[in-house]
Amino acid sequence: xxxxxxxxxxxxxxxxxxxxxxxxxxxxxxxxxxxxxxxxxxxxxxxxxxxxxxxxxxxxxxxxxxxxxxxxxxxxxxxxxxxxxxxxxxxxxxxxxxxxxxxxxxxxxxxxxxxxxxxxxxxxxxxxxxxxxxxxxxxxxxxxxxxxxxxxxxxxxxxxxxxxxxxxxxxxxxxxxxxxxxxxxxxxxxxxxxxxxxxxxxxxxxxxxxxxxxxxxxxxxxxxxxxxxxxxxxxxxxxxxxxxxxxxxxxxxxxxxxxxxxxxxxxxxxxxxxxxxxxxxxxxxxxxxxxxxxxxxxxxxxxxxxxxxxxxxxxxxxxxxxxxxxxxxxxxxxxxxxxxxxxxxxxxxxxxxxxxxxxxxxxxxxxxxxxxxxxxxxxxxxxxxxxxxxxxxxxxxxxxxxxxxxxxxxxxxxxxxxxxxxxxxxxxxxxxxxxxxxxxxxxxxxxxxxxxxxxxxxxxxxxxxxxxxxxxxxxxxxxxxxxxxxxxxxxxxxxxxxxxxxxxxxxxxxxxxxxxxxxxxxxxxxxxxxxxxxxxxxxxxxxxxxxxxxxxxxxxxxxxxxxxxxxxxxxxxxxxxxxxxxxxxxxxxxxxxxxxxxxxxxxxxxxxxxxxxxxxxxxxxxxxxxxxxxxxxxxxxxxxxxxxxxxxxxxxxxxxxxxxxxxxxxxxxxxxxxxxxxxxxxxxxxxxxxxxxxxxxxxxxxxxxxxxxxxxxxxxxxxxxxxxxxxxxxxxxxxxx
Numbered sequence: 094x095x096x097x098x099x100x101x102x103x104x105x106x107x108x109x110x111x112x113x114x115x116x117x118x119x120x121x122x123x124x125x126x127x128x129x130x131x132x133x134x135x136x137x138x139x140x141x142x143x144x145x146x147x148x149x150x151x152x153x154x155x156x157x158x159x160x161x162x163x164x165x166x167x168x169x170x171x172x173x174x175x176x177x178x179x180x181x182x183x184x185x186x187x188x189x190x191x192x193x194x195x196x197x198x199x200x201x202x203x204x205x206x207x208x209x210x211x212x213x214x215x216x217x218x219x220x221x222x223x224x225x226x227x228x229x230x231x232x233x234x235x236x237x238x239x240x241x242x243x244x245x246x247x248x249x250x251x252x253x254x255x256x257x258x259x260x261x262x263x264x265x266x267x268x269x270x271x272x273x274x275x276x277x278x279x280x281x282x283x284x285x286x287x288x289x290x291x292x293x294x295x296x297x298x299x300x301x302x303x304x305x306x307x308x309x310x311x312x313x314x315x316x317x318x319x320x321x322x323x324x325x326x327x328x329x330x331x332x333x334x335x336x337x338x339x340x341x342x343x344x345x346x347x348x349x350x351x352x353x354x355x356x357x358x359x360x361x362x363x364x365x366x367x368x369x370x371x372x373x374x375x376x377x378x379x380x381x382x383x384x385x386x387x388x389x390x391x392x393x394x395x396x397x398x399x400x401x402x403x404x405x406x407x408x409x410x411x412x413x414x415x416x417x418x419x420x421x422x423x424x425x426x427x428x429x430x431x432x433x434x435x436x437x438x439x440x441x442x443x444x445x446x447x448x449x450x451x452x453x454x455x456x457x458x459x460x461x462x463x464x465x466x467x468x469x470x471x472x473x474x475x476x477x478x479x480x481x482x483x484x485x486x487x488x489x490x491x492x493x494x495x496x497x498x499x500x501x502x503x504x505x506x507x508x509x510x511x512x513x514x515x516x517x518x519x520x521x522x523x524x525x526x527x528x529x530x531x532x533x534x535x536x537x538x539x540x541x542x543x544x545x546x547x548x549x550x551x552x553x554x555x556x557x558x559x560x561x562x563x564x565x566x567x568x569x570x571x572x573x574x575x576x577x578x579x580x581x582x583x584x585x586x587x588x589x590x591x592x593x594x595x596x597x598x599x600x601x602x603x604x605x606x607x608x609x610x611x612x613x614x615x616x617x618x619x620x621x622x623x624x625x626x627x628x629x630x631x632x633x634x635x636x637x638x639x640x641x642x643x644x645x646x647x648x649x650x651x652x653x654x655x656x657x658x659x660x661x662x663x664x665x666x667x668x669x670x671x672x673x674x675x676x677x678x679x680x681x682x683x684x685x686x687x688x689x690x691x692x693x694x695x696x697x698x699x700x701x702x703x704x705x706x707x708x709x710x711x712x713x714x715x716x717x718x719x720x721x722x723x724x725x726x727x728x729x730x731x732x733x734x735x736x737x738x739x740x741x742x743x744x745x746x747x748x749x750x751x752x753x754x755x756x757x758x759x760x761x762x763x764x765x766x767x768x769x770x771x772x773x774x775x776x777x778x779x780x781x782x783x784x785x786x787x788x789x790x791x792x793x794x795x796x797x798x799x800x801x802x803x804x805x806x807x808x809x810x811x812x813x814x815x816x817x818x819x820x821x822x823x824x825x826x827x828x829x830x
Contacts, residue, residue, distance in 0.1 A: 095124075095137040096145075099171035101178070102157040103132055111241045115155050119143060132171070134159070156235035179295075186291040189225035192217045193284040200281040211263040214280040222256055226287040242435045250439065251469040252286050255279040258466055272456055282470055315384065315406070316348040322394075335400050343393040348385065352399035355380045360391030405695075438472045438786070445790040453791075460791070460800070467789040467801055471809060472782055480774035483821035488767030491825060496750040497760045504730045504746025506771075508764030510711040511730060514659060514757065515702065517716035518670035518680055521734050521754070523646040525717065527558065529565035530627060531643035533618055538639040545574045547632055547642075550589045550598055553579045558628060559587075561644050586630070597633040604631050604638060611638045626676035652684050655754035660685075662758060665710075669693045669701060671720065698724035715749075715757060732757060759829050766827045774817045781813045 103109060109127035112134060116125050121143030127134045136148060145161060152159040160170050196214050199207060207213065222230075226248075233249035236242050262269065262276035269276040318329050320342040327342060332350055335341070340356065343349060349362070361373035364386045373389050376382060382395055385406035401407065442465040450461035485506075489499040499505045519525050534540040548566045551559040552573060577590040585606065586599015597607060601619075604611060611619070611631065619629045619641050627645040631638050656666060668689040670677050677691035690701070698714070702724050705712045714721065714728035725731030731745030734752040749756040793799040 094140050095135065097133055097135045099160045100127070100132055100134050100152065100157050101160060101171060101174045103127075108157070111155055111236065111239075112152060112157060115239055115241060116148065116151060119148070119151060122148070132175075154235075155239045155241065156232050182291065182295050185225040185228075186288070186295050189221045189284065189288040189291055192221045192225075193281075193288045196281050196284050200278075211259075211278050211280075214278065215260060215263050218256060218259075218280040218284050221284040221287055222252065225291060226252060229287070229290075242439065247435045247438055247469075247472070248286065248290055250442075251472070252283040254466050254469055256283045258462075259283070269459070272459060274459070279470065316350050319350045320344075333401075335397055337397055337400050339397045341395050341397055343388045343395060345388060345390050345392065347388045349382050349388060349395070350384055351395075351397040352381070352383050352404045353395035353397045355382060356394045356396050358391055358393040360393050361389045363387040363389055438469070441472070441786060441790060442468045449791065464789065464791050464800070468786055471785045471789040471801070480778045480817050481771050483818055484767055484770040484774055484824060487821045487824040488763055488770070491827070491829065492747075492760065492763050495756070495759055495763070495829060496753075497756055497763065498748040498750060499746065500748065501731075501746030505764050505767055507711065508713070508730050508747070508761050509768055511664060511713045511761060513665045513667070513705050513710040513712045515667045515669055515698070515705075515712065515714045515724070515728070516686070516754070517698075517714075517721050518668055518677065519646060520717035520752075521715050522652050522668065522680060522684055523648050525646065527561045527628075527644050527646050529562055529642055530645045530647065531622060532565070532640070533615065533642075534640040535612055535615060535638070538634070540640070543632065543634070543640060544569075544571045546576070546589075546591050546596055547598060547640075549573045549576045549591070550579065550587055550596060553589070554581060554587050558630060558644050562630065562642055595635055598630060601629070601631065604633060607633075607636075609633045609636050609638060615641050624675075624679070626679035648680065648683055649753070651753050651755050655757065656684050656686065658755070658758050662761070667701075667705075669698050669724075695720040695723055699727045702727045713757070714745075715754070716745075717752070732760070762829045766824060766829065770821055770824050774820055777816060777820070778813065781809075785809060785813075 100112065103112075112127045113125055116122050116136070121139045121141075123137040123139065125134065125136050134152075138145075138148065149159040149161055158174070160174075196217050199210055199214055204210070229245045229249040230253065232245040233242075236246055256279075259278035259280050262278050266276040315332055317332055319332055319335055321328055321330050321335065322340040322342065323330075335351055341350065341353065343358075343360075345360070355376050355378055357378060359375070359377045362376050362382060363373045364383065376393065381398075382393070383406070384399075384404035399405075445468050446461050446465045449464050450457055453460040485502045488505055489502070492499050492505070516522055532544075534543065544566060548563060548571045551562045551566075553576075554560075574591060577593065579587065579589045581587050582599065582603060585603035586597065588595065588597040588599075590596070597603060597609065603609075609631075615638055619631070622629050622641070622643040625645070627643040630642040630644065632640040632642065659666060666686050666688065668677070668681050668684075668686045670680075670689070670691055671693055674691040677689050681687070681689040690697075693701070698716075698721060702712050702714055706727075706729070711730075712728050713730040713732055714724045715732040715734065716725055717734035721733075725733060725745040730747060733745035733748045747760055749760070788799075789801050791800055
């Protein structure tokens with residue numbers, strides 16, 4: 094059996110390694126893969142040898158909780174546990190900060206100026222260690238019982254030993270004084286380490302809590318209640334009770350609960366979640382409708398053809414979940430480093446103790462105690478732990494100032510590697526809103542009078558194109574006139590009378606059906622507009638067309654320049670759209686994109702991303718619709734346009750608030766600068782440990798008699814953290830273009 098379960102309580106990448114290494118040797122466990130970012134574990138096991146409950150108990154033994162039950166139930170329990178954990182973490186962080194600041198000020202600026210200062214600092218440090226930092230010691234103890242370690246182990250050891258050593262020197266300072274040594278205390282190191290680690294974890298937990306919100310919003314597209322016809326009567330039932338083949342009633346504004354076929358009625362459906370196209374689609378008897386889309390203006394009766402997990406919406410949800418569960422390559426590298434760092438440091442401390450105890454000068458026991466403490470203090474993962482998150486925090490903050498919202502730090506880490514960019518058409522390359530582009534009247538027509546009539550007729554229509562025409566006429570201060578009659582002609586247009594004269598507004602089919610003459614010059618112009626992928630509406634007075642109106646989704650003003658810049662950066666650009674071939678070709682040519690595909694469904698977009706990734710390319714996807722959510726989640730970097738849907742933004746790692754493609758090149762530059770800062774930070778953190786740990790262990794003592802004082806080690810540890818922070822802050826002044 095192979096199943097995925099949520100795991101509560103993981104705090105670092107080495108936690109994932111602990112679970113894997115503890116469960117893998119268990120008899121009956123065939124394979125196991127823990128996904129730390131997604132807080133989940135996928136287990137293949139033989140339930141006849143090791144029941145699931147036993148696996149859950151094994152996980153509990155090392156301090157985590159495997160959440161068992163149905164998929165829906167486990168999600169709810171996990172979310173509740175994570176929300177509670179975040180609230181507790183925030184409380185502990187505030188508590189730690191309140192008590193740590195006075196200790197830091199006393200040790201750094203007021204040392205020797207306050208009576209009983211060591212006793213005061215010890216009293217202030219107690220709540221930080223035994224309340225705010227209690228979890229570090231609890232988890233470290235559970236790891237010890239299972240012979241495993243993580244970063245909590247190192248934090249617990251370094252802060253615990255520093256605290257106990259300081260308590261010893263506070264209670265019994267004569268011990269070291271009698272040996273000619275100063276009894277230093279390190280309370281500030283212990284509490285500041287705990288506060289900083291809690292701060293980092295708080296930000297991390299907040300980011301993790303948002304990862305499932307895209308799925309939640311997709312699920313929110315399912316209505317809770319549905320009106321169905323049962324035994325000849327209308328009945329309100331829950332979504333889960335819908336049966337295949339059942340007749341469902343949809344009123345204006347209703348979310349469609351299932352995939353189905355229209356049996357009766359006419360309406361316009363907002364299908365932007367599937368096609369990405371902003372113009373609602375007219376539905377009549379025999380038309381297909383899809384779950385999650387929204388009935389806009391008419392009433393419909395539909396037959397449910399696909400329910401529950403069979404619907405297109407459920408498929409999109411599943412695809413997004415799969416993409417979010419995948420583990421990035423950089424995370425695997427972090428797992429490996431975290432997995433070996435802690436045991437190595439502990440091992441070095443033990444070796445240091447043994448060497449000084451057996452080989453050190455008198456008093457050897459004193460040196461054997463001091464040097465391992467110095468090693469643990471100076472090797473505290475503070476600088477290493479701050480190197481990446483501080484650079485990311487500054488980078489993310491700078492991005493926000495530039496209108497680039499980074500939701501997923503992984504996206505910022507990856508963006509500079511992008512070599513292929515896929516663009517959705519509508520709302521990404523174009524504005525996403527249909528607008529009147531051309532209004533052409535016959536040379537003999539009285540345009541001002543006709544515009545008033547058109548305004549009056551189109552105001553009566555429910556069609557989205559009519560709304561675009563009305564919106565345009567409003568901008569040129571057109572006034573309406575009282576029309577005598579109005580008739581909507583489904584699928585063709587409308588006709589009305591004004592001052593006892595007949596007017597018709599609609600498509601070419603309406604003109605042909607009513608045998609209306611189209612003057613040659615207007616016919617030629619209409620064909621030209623169609624070749625530009627514009628929708629043409631004809632205005633007829635009596636039996637002659639007197640004007641044409643073109644409606645189109647316009648390309649954004651900055652799109653062409655943005656695409657040119659991205660291409661100059663060596664990025665290969667593709668355009669995918671659910672629109673037809675003619676429109677796709679016209680738009681692609683207009684903005685200089687050679688690679689494009691038309692009539693693309695949501696799942697096809699995700700599959701295309703996978704296809705490019707299989708070729709070894711680092712793929713970014715930019716889009717704005719729910720229909721793009723799978724591809725956005727699947728891509729190495731998902732980029733949502735700020736004008737798009739919330740779900741697209743939740744599925745993407747980066748959101749461009751100005752909906753301007755120029756922001757993509759800025760995001761890439763920001764990623765490059767941030768990664769450079771992270772690498773510098775990691776270099777200095779590793780170099781610091783590489784040089785400082787041997788010195789702390791006493792490597793220079795046989796050469797020149799130098800032995801690092803634990804207090805200097807504490808200061809050096811703080812300085813390394815400050816240097817990393819300062820380097821990260823330099824990113825604020827970086828010029829991003």
